[in-house]
Amino acid sequence: MPCRCSLCRGDAGKPLPAFLAAAAARPDPARAAVVVGGYSARVDASFLDAVPSVRFVFSTGAGVDHIDLHECARRGVAVAVANSGTVYSTDVADHAVGLLIDVLRRVSAAERFVRRGLWPVQGDYLLGSKLGGKRVGIIGLGSIGSLIAKRLEAFGCIIHYNSRKPRDSVSYRHFSNVRDLAAESDVLVVACALNKEAHHIISKDVLDALGKDGIVINIGRGPNIDEAEMIRALKEGRIAGAGLDIFENEPKVPAELWSMDNVVMTHHIAVFTSESRSDLRDTTIANLEAFFSGKPPLTPVLPW
Amino acid sequence: MPCRCSLCRGDAGKPLPAFLAAAAARPDPARAAVVVGGYSARVDASFLDAVPSVRFVFSTGAGVDHIDLHECARRGVAVAVANSGTVYSTDVADHAVGLLIDVLRRVSAAERFVRRGLWPVQGDYLLGSKLGGKRVGIIGLGSIGSLIAKRLEAFGCIIHYNSRKPRDSVSYRHFSNVRDLAAESDVLVVACALNKEAHHIISKDVLDALGKDGIVINIGRGPNIDEAEMIRALKEGRIAGAGLDIFENEPKVPAELWSMDNVVMTHHIAVFTSESRSDLRDTTIANLEAFFSGKPPLTPVLPW
Structure with missing residues (x-):
């Protein structure tokens, strides 16, 4: 099965609002969001409004200051982050x-x-x-x-x-x-x-x-x-x-x-080792697989 | 009593042979030599020939590859180095x-x-x-x-x-x-x-x-x-x-x-901390004091 993520579907490079709108407008709208790093996007009310189908947010960053946890909790959106494990x-x-x-x-x-x-x-x-x-x-x-x-x-x-x-x-x-x-x-x-x-x-x-x-x-x-x-x-x-x-x-x-x-x-590279990148890839995939199988996230911040 | 080292007596800046000749020619010729670092001077037969009154060599460096230990031992010259302790x-x-x-x-x-x-x-x-x-x-x-x-x-x-x-x-x-x-x-x-x-x-x-x-x-x-x-x-x-x-x-x-x-x-600075400099000064003085009091060196390489 070809990958169905928004990037593979050709939405790479779009500004965030257009990217989110495209993800929401598909016949099978996005159910999970992967947020890379702490500064690329804020997951807040307007983000969640833009893609209301999202029920799971996974952040690859080492902090959660870019995620409005209260807003996610209020909407029943599960949140998991890589740093709950020992990746970083x-x-x-x-x-x-x-x-x-x-x-x-x-x-x-x-x-x-x-x-x-x-x-x-x-x-x-x-x-x-x-x-x-x-x-x-x-x-x-x-x-x-x-x-x-x-x-x-x-x-x-x-x-x-x-x-x-x-x-x-x-x-x-x-x-x-x-x-x-x-x-x-x-x-x-x-x-x-x-x-x-x-x-x-x-x-x-x-x-x-x-x-x-x-x-x-x-x-x-x-x-x-x-x-x-x-x-x-x-x-x-x-x-x-x-x-x-x-x-x-x-x-x-x-x-x-x-x-x-x-x-x-140094330029925010404390987490950048080839080993942690490959751990991160594994953690991200494992969390998404769990979510799409109806199981709890592996490294949750907010309870499933 | 004013310091009677060769530097304080005005021999600083002389090329090594002239420096050693001056130390040997004094009415009270040098009995001890302090060698700074590993590359400023080699303590070998010609060094010891130039100041035959020297009976004690103290090296502030972390190695002894610049000291001909066999030649020192043969002449009964005691050798001590800073690195015998834990200075460096x-x-x-x-x-x-x-x-x-x-x-x-x-x-x-x-x-x-x-x-x-x-x-x-x-x-x-x-x-x-x-x-x-x-x-x-x-x-x-x-x-x-x-x-x-x-x-x-x-x-x-x-x-x-x-x-x-x-x-x-x-x-x-x-x-x-x-x-x-x-x-x-x-x-x-x-x-x-x-x-x-x-x-x-x-x-x-x-x-x-x-x-x-x-x-x-x-x-x-x-x-x-x-x-x-x-x-x-x-x-x-x-x-x-x-x-x-x-x-x-x-x-x-x-x-x-x-x-x-x-x-x-880095430029050979592994031993350069202000703390080790002050430890080194103390170790150097303590060894010289011991030598001039007729006691064994504190951090010897060759036995007294």
Whole structure:
């Protein structure tokens, strides 16, 4: 049987409203929607109005901030996401640790130095900062945050964390307040989901509590950080550096960051490994097969 | 008492022979020599002939390939090095892991992409490769190699190693032959000292055994790798990438490497953290104090 998805039927490249209208107008209108990534489409009332036949939404992204879960629940639309499994968590945790080592040990800055052929000419060296003994404050000790903690423990880092409630299963020090966590940390790692409370959770106040030797790592969501305040703090030397996989207005990265040697930036690639792509493909197909067989989704956010 | 070292006495900047001659010609000729790094001076017969009053050599470098230990032993010159302690090991291990994550997850390549402002224009993404499950073959399971293994275990890597003899204290799989290790590994990490047997231990043969998906990390010594063969293998896609802190003819880095996106290069900075510098200063002073008090060196290579 040929594939009957909207892309294979020739709707690729259409603007979203036309794409949804085409899916709704078919004799067998779309019953499931696969949403790729966090920024391509918002699944909200108008999306669901456009294709009222959709009863199942699967998101391949690692967050649900682009899905109006209340609206889906109200309409009885089931929602599943790839990140309910472990598809992304280890890759994101690995990337966070990579960014931290890079910032502390100045790998990308050294890279630029070597590739410009400056080593034989200037003989400069870059003095980094040791991982061991650093107090790392993790905001959000979910699956990703926990894996970051486990990795950094092997480097001799001291783990603190912030979450709504302390976890019984860990011995790390808990802080109910992010400002207090920042004041007791050398590094802050943002590993929480984006919701109303977590918007600009890294504020000017938190950055000042972290202080001039402090480093911020963000693999959560761009708007978790007040980006303008972070850039100001970096420029004024009120924090020491940052490792960022995500930005407040992607794909726009403020040009002021481009020339900073103490900042390491990647373009939202923390989940991009060939292994996770193939896991994701399997998870997506398995969820769709379950839905079309009348079975519960395998990695649900909202109950079937 | 003012410092009486040759630098403080005004001999800084002299070429080495003149510097040594001045140290030997003083009424109280130099009794101890501090050698900075691995490439500034070779402590060999002619060095020791030039300042025959020297009875103690302290090297701040992480290796002893620049010190003729047999010649020192024959003359009864004690030798101590900073790396006998743990001054460098953790920093070098951290740097090795950082290079590996960077190569696998393409951090520096992504960095260049973002800093050129290409993200909004091209929308490209770089597909990396997962750390978990990678078989990492470590050549040399000394203090640095062991710390690398410990760190990579936390990422879910499978550790193999090569050393002259198997270690009873570890459960990792031992290979007595580097070619066999390469054939069973996805990543090779060079963490051994440089000696006659380890010169070009990463040969064409070993690179071919590692294969087209394989990655080489070098934090040992430049000449541990046959650099020309490695560059050829990278150009021809016979290996997948490399992370290099050291090079065969430092500070010269072959220009062919400068434009390769699958290579991450730093300029021999694996030991450069502000913490290790201050540890090093303390270790150096403590060894000199011990020597001048007639006590044994604290971190000896050759017995007092």
